[in-house]
Amino acid sequence: MYKAIRFRKALLGPELKPVDNVWMTIEGGLIAALGTGEGPAEVPRHPAAVAIPGLVDCHVHLALSGGADVEREARASHPDARQDLIEANAFSHLQSGVTTVRDLGSPEDAVLHAVKAGGLGTAQAPRIVAAGAISSPTGHGNFLSRWATTPGEYEEAIEAIAGLAAHWVKLFATGGVITTGTVPGATQMEPSLISNVAAAAHRSGLAVAAHAHGRDGIRNAIEAGVDSIEHFSYLTADEAALLNGSRCTLVSTLVATERFVSSDQRETANPEALAKILVHAPHERAALELAVTARLPLAVGTDAGTTFNPHGFGMQEQALHLNRAGMDPASVLRAMTVNGSRLLGGGAGYLDVGRPADVLCLDADPLEDLGALYQINEVIVGGRPVGT
Numbered sequence: 326m327y328k329a330i331r332f333r334k335a336l337l338g339p340e341l342k343p344v345d346n347v348w349m350t351i352e353g354g355l356i357a358a359l360g361t362g363e364g365p366a367e368v369p370r371h372p373a374a375v376a377i378p379g380l381v382d383c384h385v386h387l388a389l390s391g392g393a394d395v396e397r398e399a400r401a402s403h404p405d406a407r408q409d410l411i412e413a414n415a416f417s418h419l420q421s422g423v424t425t426v427r428d429l430g431s432p433e434d435a436v437l438h439a440v441k442a443g444g445l446g447t448a449q450a451p452r453i454v455a456a457g458a459i460s461s462p463t464g465h466g467n468f469l470s471r472w473a474t475t476p477g478e479y480e481e482a483i484e485a486i487a488g489l490a491a492h493w494v495k496l497f498a499t500g501g502v503i504t505t506g507t508v509p510g511a512t513q514m515e516p517s518l519i520s521n522v523a524a525a526a527h528r529s530g531l532a533v534a535a536h537a538h539g540r541d542g543i544r545n546a547i548e549a550g551v552d553s554i555e556h557f558s559y560l561t562a563d564e565a566a567l568l569n570g571s572r573c574t575l576v577s578t579l580v581a582t583e584r585f586v587s588s589d590q591r592e593t594a595n596p597e598a599l600a601k602i603l604v605h606a607p608h609e610r611a612a613l614e615l616a617v618t619a620r621l622p623l624a625v626g627t628d629a630g631t632t633f634n635p636h637g638f639g640m641q642e643q644a645l646h647l648n649r650a651g652m653d654p655a656s657v658l659r660a661m662t663v664n665g666s667r668l669l670g671g672g673a674g675y676l677d678v679g680r681p682a683d684v685l686c687l688d689a690d691p692l693e694d695l696g697a698l699y700q701i702n703e704v705i706v707g708g709r710p711v712g713t
């Protein structure tokens with residue numbers, strides 16, 4: 326556990342301002358004091374070139390493996406095996422510099438149960454902000470959700486999820502890729518239903534994440550007042566204009582699509598999922614470019630756990646996708662730290678007094694080259710280096 330530490334360079338505050346010779350003291354897992362120069366006493370200098378806030382991955386599925394057919398695998402999985410998978414996947418995120426994740430759905434709420442039971446045992450893990458998901462029995466994501474069809478059933482499910490100490494509810498405004506029988510562009514909840522359910526979740530103190538690929542689903546979710554929209558693959562200028570006046574944040578998970586499409590194993594996937602992802606990949610790329618051009622509020626996820634999308638280093642790939650879509654490195658890094666933490670209401674977000682001491686120590690400066698995110702020297706969570 327570090328009590329004090331000094332960095333050659335650190336990106337400080339919500340603007341991620343590069344500052345040389347930064348020292349910080351750490352108390353109770355938080356940054357207690359911060360300054361430049363030698364520090365209050367003989368503070369050891371960290372060997373890394375630059376310190377940035379730990380990354381915030383706003384969309385993962387810790388209880389899914391990222392294999393060829395996660396739907397079939399999840400349906401067949403045994404609860405005891407899930408705990409081991411969750412711990413291993415959580416540690417993979419941590420090793421790749423992610424210090425906070427939001428889990429957006431697991432079979433039988435396995436992740437919520439694990440977090441409520443006091444975390445992940447002795448294993449080191451990122452901070453986990455967990456959601457309970459609700460879908461219809463045949464809807465997208467039904468294998469990682471509670472089932473509901475009527476408003477009353479949705480309210481019962483919300484109550485149960487709140488009872489598991491969740492912070493978020495995940496809804497499915499449209500169909501999706503990895504669930505058989507659903508269509509990504511098609512709506513899966515009527516506008517009045519999604520509005521009623523989002524309002525009920527908010528009344529119970531839960532924030533709402535809406536999975537939405539198709540235009541109608543995106544619009545219904547925005548109008549329902551959800552807090553985040555996941556994927557937004559068919560976003561157009563019309564929905565972008567609606568988003569401008571809302572509190573809603575978009576969460577890009579493009580890496581999930583890119584990993585599936587570029588996998589040399591893709592022919593072994595569920596054929597229906599493969600056919601759907603090939604159709605929608607170009608739309609999702611264009612939607613991200615639109616979101617960047619329109620400067621919409623954007624946070625970053627990986628959807629890790631989905632088909633051919635294993636846990637770990639997805640945020641590094643996302644950084645490159647965001648950069649290709651038109652974001653400069655500073656904006657990419659803010660989206661992956663500050664914006665994510667604001668959306669989740671948790672995690673470090675940025676390095677300042679009073680913030681959690683979650684630090685990603687890199688051997689090169691990611692403001693100069695985002696590839697530096699792969700050059701991890703050490704990951705620190707709450708002042709404790711990972712692996713110690």
Ligand SMILES: [Zn+2]
Pocket residue numbers: 384385386429628
């Ligand atoms: Zn997902």
